[in-house]
Each structure stands twice: as C-alpha cells, then as structure tokens.
C-alpha cells in the first residue's frame with residue numbers, strides 16, 4: 001500500500017528533519033544538508049532538510065536521515081526551540097511512517113543511515129515509539145547499516161537494552177557539565193538520575209551483551225553540551241567529559257556553542273563565540289587522543305582555555321621543561337605531547353625509526369607531522385632542526 005508515499009508524509013519528514021538540526025551529536029560543526037535537487041532527481045518531494053551529510057570513517061561524507069520522531073515536548077528547557085508552550089509548527093511521525101520513509105530514502109540512495117532523536121511527550125511512551133521505529137527499520141525493512149538512537153532522559157532499563165541491541169550508536173545529551181549548571185538550563189531534568197544514569201546503564205548493558213558474544217552498539221555512546229548560557233567554565237565541561245570517558249566508556253562529547261532562540265527564556269543571552277567551541281574540541285582531543293589529564297590543560301584563573309592559541313601549543317609554552325623531545329628515542333606518549341605531532345604521526349615515527357634514525361624535518365613531514373610547528377620542540381639525532389635547516393635548507 002502506498003499510503004506512506006504521500007507528499008504529506010515527506011513534508012513531515014522534511015519538517016522534522018529541519019527541526020533535528022539542533023542536535024549535533026553526529027558531527028563536529030554544522031553538517032551540510034543534501035541539495036534539494038538530489039531528492040527531486042530521485043522522484044521524491046523535497047526532503048533535503050532532513051538529510052545531513054556527516055564525516056564518517058576515513059573522512060568520507062555520509063548522508064544520514066537526521067530526524068525527530070516528534071517536535072512536541074512537555075519539558076521546558078530554556079535554550080530549546082521545542083520547549084513546551086513555545087509557538088511553533090509541531091508534528092509527529094508514527095513509527096510505520098518514519099520507517100517506511102527511511103526505507104524509501106535508502107532505496108533511492110539519498111541516505112546511508114539514520115539518526116533518530118525526539119521531543120518528549122511521556123518519556124516511556126516516546127522512547128517506545130522511537131524503539132518501534134527502529135525495530136521496523138531493522139526487522140521489517142531489514143536495514144543492517146548505521147543507526148544512531150537518542151536515549152531520552154530517564155529511559156527505562158529494558159528500553160536501554162532494546163536500544164543497545166538495535167542501534168550502532170547511543171546518545172544522551174547532558175547539555176551541562178553538572179547538576180548546578182543544568183538547573184540553569186533545564187530545571188525539569190535531573191542530571192545524575194535522568195542523564196548520567198542512563199549512560200551508566202547503557203555501558204553496563206553493552207558490556208554484558210558483548211561478553212555474551214552479541215555485537216551491540218559498536219559505535220559506542222556520545223553526548224552533547226550546550227556551551228555558554230549556564231556560565232560553566234571550559235574546565236567544568238572537560239572534567240565532565242573526562243569522567244564519562246573513564247567511567248562509562250563514552251566515545252566522544254560534542255560541544256555546541258549556544259545561539260539564542262526567539263521566544264525562549266534565554267533569548268537575550270549573548271551567543272557563544274564559535275572559537276570557544278573550537279578550542280573545546282581541541283582540548284577534548286588532547287584528553288581522548290594525546291593522553292592528557294584534564295588537570296594538565298592550560299586553563300586560566302577562571303577555568304577557561306585561551307582563545308588565541310591551540311591548547312596544545314599553550315600547554316607547551318607553559319612547560320618548557322618538557323622539551324626538546326628527541327624524536328629518535330622518545331616513547332610514543334612523549335611524542336604525542338609535541339605540537340604538530342598527532343596520533344598518526346607519532347605511530348609513524350615509532351614505526352619508521354625501527355629501520356633507521358630520523359634526521360630531518362622533511363622526513364617528519366613525510367610521516368604526517370606538521371614539521372614547522374614541531375621544529376622548536378624536538379631534537380633530531382641530538383640536533384635542533386633549526387640548526388639542521390640552516391645546514392640543509394628546504
């Protein structure tokens with residue numbers, strides 16, 4: 001029956017897709033929508049606002065149907081366009097509608113995965129609707145590819161387990177780094193019980209299922225913060241992320257610079273500078289990929305990162321005693337502390353020096369190091385590269 005293939009349905013898909021843009025848990029920065037022309041070339045009404053291309057493995061751009069089950073919500077989070085009572089166009093998709101639309105978009109090759117979030121009209125009821133949608137996608141339409149499913153605050157244990165069995169990625173948006181900050185943004189949400197606990201439960205369930213041989217939630221769990229309006233410091237945000245990386249196996253955190261939305265209690269607040277968001281991502285990378293502890297990060301007296309320079313460079317400037325690092329001898333962990341050397345560069349150096357000594361910046365460059373940035377911090381076979389540069393100019 002073609003009841004699902006109606007212009008009305010795709011208008012709802014497009015609206016709920018455009019409304020899902022506020023959830024950035026699938027990309028750093030703003031994902032780009034699919035050009036409308038691709039949808040019409042596929043013989044569908046315009047659904048371009050519902051498709052976001054995000055960066056996948058190996059840097060490939062992957063189009064996802066990023067959508068809300070409903071834009072109706074009973075909560076009143078101060079930053080959110082969907083907060084109860086705000087005048088806006090709202091709509092809902094039934095599980096069979098959303099699953100059928102996704103299946104058709106897959107078959108038209110418009111998308112390669114699903115990211116499903118939602119407003120809340122009864123946590124249990126809404127979570128069940130989302131799970132029913134994903135069950136249809138998996139079971140009726142036999143989709144084996146990528147699904148990211150949002151866990152709603154206070155989701156039940158059984159719902160979390162169903163979600164872990166169905167989705168590749170799970171997420172819970174903390175929005176703030178702790179209870180006190182969250183109270184300034186979303187007074188009806190409970191930080192520990194409503195948000196952190198579902199992440200803890202999800203982690204316990206995923207580990208149990210994996211130990212029984214099930215391949216569940218292979219892309220792990222992620223979270224998102226609204227950066228700025230609660231007055232939190234960068235240190236609070238990054239400390240919260242580090243706690244979750246260590247305690248609940250969080251795969252990554254997304255930092256979303258606040259932008260005020262009309263007709264919300266925070267409409268007069270200043271937007272958060274995008275530069276702050278960028279520095280948070282760089283510092284978060286230092287926690288996840290470079291082996292830094294949050295206590296080592298170069299915060300100022302208010303607990304904020306400098307905006308005018310990369311935090312790894314700022315850390316190096318504060319720690320002259322850590323340099324220079326001898327490229328031919330230093331353990332990988334020390335190489336990772338050098339500005340300009342990333343995880344791939346550090347691995348490549350360790351690999352390359354098994355077959356001979358590294359003596360020039362050109363060699364480092366070929367191994368993926370930003371050699372000009374690294375030069376002031378390293379020795380190559382006992383010599384400073386600037387000395388070598390004078391001898392062997394590039």
Ligand code: SF4
Pocket residue numbers: 073074075076077080081082083084118119120186
């Ligand atoms: S619960 Fe979610 S959708 Fe509802 S107002 Fe809060 S942030 Fe917005």
